[in-house]
Amino acid sequence: MQFDGIGMTSQRTRLRLIERLRQQGIKNTRVLSIMESTPRHIFLDEALSHRAYEDTALPIGHGQTLSQPYIVARMTELLLEAVPTAQSVLEIGAGSGYQTAILAQLFPQVYSVERIKPLLDKARGRLSQLRLRNVILRHSDGILGWPQERQFDAILSAAAPAAIPESLLAQLAPGGALIIPVGDRDQQLTLVRRIEDTFESVVLEPVKFVPLLSGITR
Numbered sequence: 430m431q432f433d434g435i436g437m438t439s440q441r442t443r444l445r446l447i448e449r450l451r452q453q454g455i456k457n458t459r460v461l462s463i464m465e466s467t468p469r470h471i472f473l474d475e476a477l478s479h480r481a482y483e484d485t486a487l488p489i490g491h492g493q494t495l496s497q498p499y500i501v502a503r504m505t506e507l508l509l510e511a512v513p514t515a516q517s518v519l520e521i522g523a524g525s526g527y528q529t530a531i532l533a534q535l536f537p538q539v540y541s542v543e544r545i546k547p548l549l550d551k552a553r554g555r556l557s558q559l560r561l562r563n564v565i566l567r568h569s570d571g572i573l574g575w576p577q578e579r580q581f582d583a584i585l586s587a588a589a590p591a592a593i594p595e596s597l598l599a600q601l602a603p604g605g606a607l608i609i610p611v612g613d614r615d616q617q618l619t620l621v622r623r624i625e626d627t628f629e630s631v632v633l634e635p636v637k638f639v640p641l642l643s644g645i646t647r
């Protein structure tokens with residue numbers, strides 16, 4: 430593998446992470462195999478890359494974090510189960526671009542928004558380094574959904590609102606599913622399915638995400 434490192438960024442270290450994800454209950458073999466082959470260390474600053482295969486969230490600057498591998502795996506697995514034939518996925522909060530890279534290898538077309546311009550620019554560079562061309566990135570406020578009017582089969586939010594924004598529900602296609610952490614202090618991972626014009630939500634497990642903030646920064 431072209432991005433394989435040595436020591437703490439090696440394939441062997443990554444395999445240990447995959448083993449741990451299995452132990453924590455991640456079952457989807459496609460998710461596990463994509464996470465096994467995707468170099469997480471290139472999504473971090475060099476000073477932190479030796480920690481890339483620990484199962485923890487890690488800082489990416491601007492007060493933001495690269496999500497914990499377990500939660501990346503869990504949210505992806507839930508979307509694949511809920512909408513196995515999803516063609517288009519919208520991600521809110523590209524951050525480092527790691528979750529985006531995982532989605533891009535499992536769904537035909539990925540759209541992702543990020544409100545912090547320097548993070549978006551770095552994410553763009555890494556995704557093109559990995560030659561993932563089925564991703565469209567936008568510098569915009571995800572509370573408003575995707576900047577153009579359209580619907581997605583699946584939506585994943587990597588930041589937590591106090592309550593689910595209406596715009597995200599409106600951009601969910603019938604038959605689609607939204608996975609999102611909801612709450613201020615005590616957040617719950619929530620799965621919302623759209624069945625024609627009704628929304629059914631299930632609260633899954635307590636989580637800890639950065640807040641979904643409004644507006645963009647340059």
Ligand code: SAH
Pocket residue numbers: 489493494495496521522523524525526527528529542543544545548569570571572587588639640641642643644
């Ligand atoms: N999946 C990313 C998670 C990054 S943390 C990763 O693993 O790297 C969540 C990201 O959501 C942050 O980068 C933050 O800037 C972004 N974010 C928060 N509110 C947002 C909003 N309203 N619109 C777009 N992005 C937002």
